[in-house]
Amino acid sequence: MGRTRPGDARGKVLKAASTLFYRDGIHVVGVDTVAAEAGVTKAALYGNFGSKGRLVVAYLRERDRLWQEQVDEITAACPDPRERVLAVFDAYEAWLSRDGYRGCAFLNATSEFPDPADPVREVVRHHKTALHGYLRAQVTRAGEPDGLADELMLLLEGATVRSVVTQDAEPFRTAKRLAARLIGHQPA
Missing domain, CATH: 1.10.357.10 (Tetracycline Repressor, domain 2)
Incomplete structure (x- = not known):
């Protein structure tokens, strides 16, 4: 399995967050769920956004x-x-x-x-x-x-x-x- 480039991970996380946050609500969806849906590690999510709050803003x-x-x-x-x-x-x-x-x-x-x-x-x-x-x-x-x-x-x-x-x-x-x-x- 190939590695996900940082820019790819950011886009994947944003896409997953958009779907999940809109459909289920922001507070209900954890970063573990977003990372799993995006197919990236939690470390990649935090590496791109720093926190869930910054992910929500993005x-x-x-x-x-x-x-x-x-x-x-x-x-x-x-x-x-x-x-x-x-x-x-x-x-x-x-x-x-x-x-x-x-x-x-x-x-x-x-x-x-x-x-x-x-x-x-x-x-x-x-x-x-x-x-x-x-x-x-x-x-x-x-x-x-x-x-x-x-x-x-x-x-x-x-x-x-x-x-x-x-x-x-x-x-x-x-x-x-x-x-x-x-x-x-x-x-x-």
Whole structure:
């Protein structure tokens, strides 16, 4: 059996952690389980991340990076800022339906890490602030009031929670219709 290179081990651990932390919860999953799922030693896991806390932060940062890629991909074809806003609802729907309606990984993490000073919470704040900033930039470009971004965030977060409860995507479609009304988007 060949040795796993350090970069390979890091990627394998992140992939395993992402699956396990999202599916089962962060505190429930131990580093032994992550290492076994990744096919690496515990020493390799610690050598790459230093601690479970740093692994959790890396998992959330990677998830944020992947989320940004998906939003960029979905909104790239939308020249109008109003269409970009509505495409974010499509991105949320695609992301959460693909992941089995387990909810927002960032909000799930906040429930497991209640201390606002925890580094995990900083990653969550960064993610949510970036999303809010993106929405604010789009509504500003569309000539809409700045505060509309707050309302859109509430629609997105509410649809996320509702989709977990109902285990389906309809809440995102409903939220998208409401968002279209709020931003005065008239479908072509």
